[in-house]
Amino acid sequence: MVNAENDGEVVLESLLKANGSVLSIKELRLLAEGQLAAPEPVDVDNWMALVAADLSDDLRDALRSFMASCKAKEIERSLAPAARVEALRAALSNQDLDGFLVPLSDEHQSEFPPKRAQRLAWLTGFTGSAGIAVILKEKAALFVDGRYTLQVREQADPELYEFCSISADPPGSWIPKNALAGTRIGYDPWLHTQSGIAPLIEKCRSAQIHLIQVESNPLDQVWTDQPPAPLAPVYPHPVDIAGRSATEKISEAAAVIQGHGAMAAVLTAPDSIAWLLNVRGGDLPNTPVSLGFAILNVSGAVDLFMDERKITPAVRTEFGESISLRQPDEFGMALATLGTVGTPVLVAPSTAPVWVVNQLEAAGAEIVAKDDPCVLPKACKNTVELQGVRNAHIRDGAALCSFLAWLSEAGPTGDVDELSAVDKLYGFRAGGDNFKGLSFDTISGAGANGAVVHYRVTRETNRKLESGSLFLVDSGAQYLDGTTDVTRTVAIGSPTAEMRDRFTRVLKGHAGIATARFPIGTSGGQLDSLARQPLWNVGLDFEHGTGHGVGAYLGVHEGPHRIAKRSADVPFQPGMIVSNEPGYYKEGAYGIRIENLEVVRAAPVEESGDDSREMLEFEALTLAPIDVALVDTTIMTADEIDWLNSYHARVRSTITPLVDAKTAVWLEGATQPLSIPTAS
């Protein structure tokens, strides 16, 4: 086995050389072990991007095996799950605590925290994107939502954890049932927000259970091989892509702060800081940001708390005088200084760590609880950004069309599996201009795997694309000029009538959003039902939001707007980008999702008399055919068919010039207009 592995490494080494890799095998191993800090590798796609621009299939396979073996060794080397909990409990005793909260997120409430901050995964093994553990002396519980009920059972040990539904039996109800009055449960004030922790403190207080802030995280004390903080370099994001100078953005944000009666704002969201200062980083997989904090004063002066090793000379030059670079450990003192002069300070209660609020309050500052002043202007893309985003989507569309054309031939052969499809798609994208990597791990779900909404293919779950099944691929890329996110569902061979019915209903819902016009002031919560009504009509629904905001070479998920059943009351404004992704999932059978990114724009004025008003509408950014083999026109309206035909015509005319002849022929066929069935 050892030999075989060494043989594998020899093969890998020669493949690395043959492909002109910039990394040695030793560096790859350090990356896998989390000992090399920048940029963070979480999956094989990111590795490949590091190794070389263009890779052979052999090298891909070799890299994948190598990565898996590194991971296996890492797990072997470190503490077993039971020993980890035991060690944590011992550390708690030392701090006079009876329990501890282990949330999933980090100091920045990152959706995908860096490896260093993946405390929940290290402790429990659970790697889903939402969850929290409560560790008591005698028992422990792991709370996840409905998406992860199965996954948590596979990853975490039921001997160590009770698995609870975060909605039906959340920590606020579980703790009082499982802890006695007087119990002291610690939490790390860096990892919780005021609005997140307050209700739990309240619930515990009624049961005379005390939630206590710790000064140092006891889990970090026992996580002996906790990876270092990422140290990826920070680069300027040029104004000819950003569209507006940092100075301009800073004065606008300062005016918002002043409008709220505050003298400064504390920024804790890395994408807000990246947007405001026109910089990009590499501390996180998929999202080009650098972790840090900032204080923005109404004067326009910015204190940026970030490890100076990350700051490239180009950024230093760019920053000039109004942006002061300070070391991360000065952050607390800076907050205290703000407080001692009694300053009213804006802090976003849903994103800032409790620690920040504590420091300010302890020093005497007045907390002005308002949204992060960067979030709304960041969401409303300017015309320069939009031009870049449109261009990025055209390149991304060409890559996706090339992939779909390839799939139309390769899919039915039975030789394609989920992993090879991911690689193939990656290859088409990686060749494009301004390509910087994926915007999230590609979701590649064949057959029943497509029904798992947050599916990530592994070597264990990898399935072949089989005839008579559906294949769902949800993917996106980061380009210097824009971020993409697109889902297409394709029939492999002949679909059933049920598949066509469901796909068409999802398409009708997608069209409902795509063709919506709505007055200024309308929010995504008001439009959401347009995406669901065709499914609701036959007693079906889908269990995720209809759409999320998307950044411009920033997070593939951003606020403040969204399209969803609840908590979606921020009105749309021109320039906001939002995904339009209704779906339908039949457990154990197939999954369907049709996703385009849309940008909000002013609708042309209608000839409807004197009282017609300014309306908004969506413009589709994403350009790739929707599989007409899955469309049943008999349940569509003429307007819906017209919309699909004109979307397809636009895809064909825009993408054809950018693809090879074979893809162009396929595109021609895939975008042929559908005719409107005559009434019976």
Place this chain on the structure above:
Amino acid sequence: MVNAENDGEVVLESLLKANGSVLSIKELRLLAEGQLAAPEPVDVDNWMALVAADLSDDLRDALRSFMASCKAKEIERSLAPAARVEALRAALSNQDLDGFLVPLSDEHQSEFPPKRAQRLAWLTGFTGSAGIAVILKEKAALFVDGRYTLQVREQADPELYEFCSISADPPGSWIPKNALAGTRIGYDPWLHTQSGIAPLIEKCRSAQIHLIQVESNPLDQVWTDQPPAPLAPVYPHPVDIAGRSATEKISEAAAVIQGHGAMAAVLTAPDSIAWLLNVRGGDLPNTPVSLGFAILNVSGAVDLFMDERKITPAVRTEFGESISLRQPDEFGMALATLGTVGTPVLVAPSTAPVWVVNQLEAAGAEIVAKDDPCVLPKACKNTVELQGVRNAHIRDGAALCSFLAWLSEAGPTGDVDELSAVDKLYGFRAGGDNFKGLSFDTISGAGANGAVVHYRVTRETNRKLESGSLFLVDSGAQYLDGTTDVTRTVAIGSPTAEMRDRFTRVLKGHAGIATARFPIGTSGGQLDSLARQPLWNVGLDFEHGTGHGVGAYLGVHEGPHRIAKRSADVPFQPGMIVSNEPGYYKEGAYGIRIENLEVVRAAPVEESGDDSREMLEFEALTLAPIDVALVDTTIMTADEIDWLNSYHARVRSTITPLVDAKTAVWLEGATQPLSIPTAS
């Protein structure tokens, strides 16, 4: 002039006799002057109902003139508007105040307060349904919303009041601009709620302006002829109509109170009390409730604070031992008693007067701020109530169809005007079983008057129904077994193509709601856009909610659910009744509204595989044809046409047996199915 008037009274006297009136002319005059307390007359329809069941047209006209002349005399007799403000300012000085808030509502936050509580109207002359005045020493302002911009200019004196938009320049922004620091502005804690007044106090505090609660209302001191409190008798509402006993409802509400950790709840909403105790009263026009307060204890004991002169012997018997009748002036002491024992008390912050909260807090009670525990169960009608409501709608439908059939002949003659249409419709309804009066003043809008959303016809605004125009009639009745509310818009002569287009879009929106299916947990805020999308598509919209809750022989407006752009997040539950009333209003030209009441019910389970879920849908309660002369089927989908045809078939089969032969013939024609246009 005096003679002429006396002549009029002689004629009226003889007409009263001829029609078998139960009231003398003297009693009518006392009613007009507000000196006769029960039931309150606000319009000629209510007078007519008091006078006799069936009236001649002559008597109607005579009553209308008489009422107008009484009103004119009342105004003449009393203080002029300038003198009223002056008197109020003098009273303020006596109380060491520099200003005073005069809101529209009463102690119960009634939508249509009794005459005694119409302080804003008395002071300013403004009679709209929403507004507030701020009186300062040197200036005063009257704040109304967009619906009343025109009306306020006609009714109030611009020399006395600055007219402000309640949204663009509300009291919270106007006061700091118009009052100096240190200004003391009084408000009556009986007339404001905690959640209503708190933001204003906050705004004033930043400008160092003090809002001060008054012990007695200075306006009441100067309103020398303020009418007495209404004293209409309270009757039992029989359990065979209510469906559930008061005892049952009380224990359910008590359980809710206990669930919130409270020992008692203070009920301040008259419809909650009427529902809970299975009684009905007559203190307000149109809504069969009696004004009073109640304290509901978790034990199930109820203290009802209500003038004992209103309580009929039948009600006393019905109440039994668990309901204690107490005098209104004992209410404060009872709240103080609750407080002294430190009881946690549930109070609804959006409906309870500040005065109630004060009394409780001063005495040491702990306020549990939660919704009135009666509101949700009251909204979910039980099967007995629903049977009654369905029956009431069938009778109401027969009356409306008779009216529409009459209108189809009389309308084009040019002899019908808005007032005579109101009378005619009233006559058809008044003959029905269980009829108790109108549920609101009929909105009868011909031509341009139809575009005024809250239009109330007067002798001055009365218009003839003209050929080529639209006539909008929004009306409803109170029956012992149900409350109705219906709007139909009818073409008089030939409509224009634009009218047909707009009407059809409103109809498509109405159908969008009527045919919606939606999962449990869905609220009206999520469905609202289904009613608007057809208008939004051509740059149009309507400026009111799509639907409001409706009581069962209670308020025609009730919560907690609604269909609207905002503040509509209470999920629908089976048994909730909601109006479905999209519209379109072209100022100066015409108004369109199509309104049915709908009841929420479980949808039949669809054959859509294993994952089909329980869905809800609406059942139309209202039964009356929609004018097909205004329908343009070329812009409708086949599903929409199918829905309309099947609704019309149901109207025809249900109503035909209940109407005369002439109406039946008209109904046959009006409900003929429309055919689906063939695709071009």
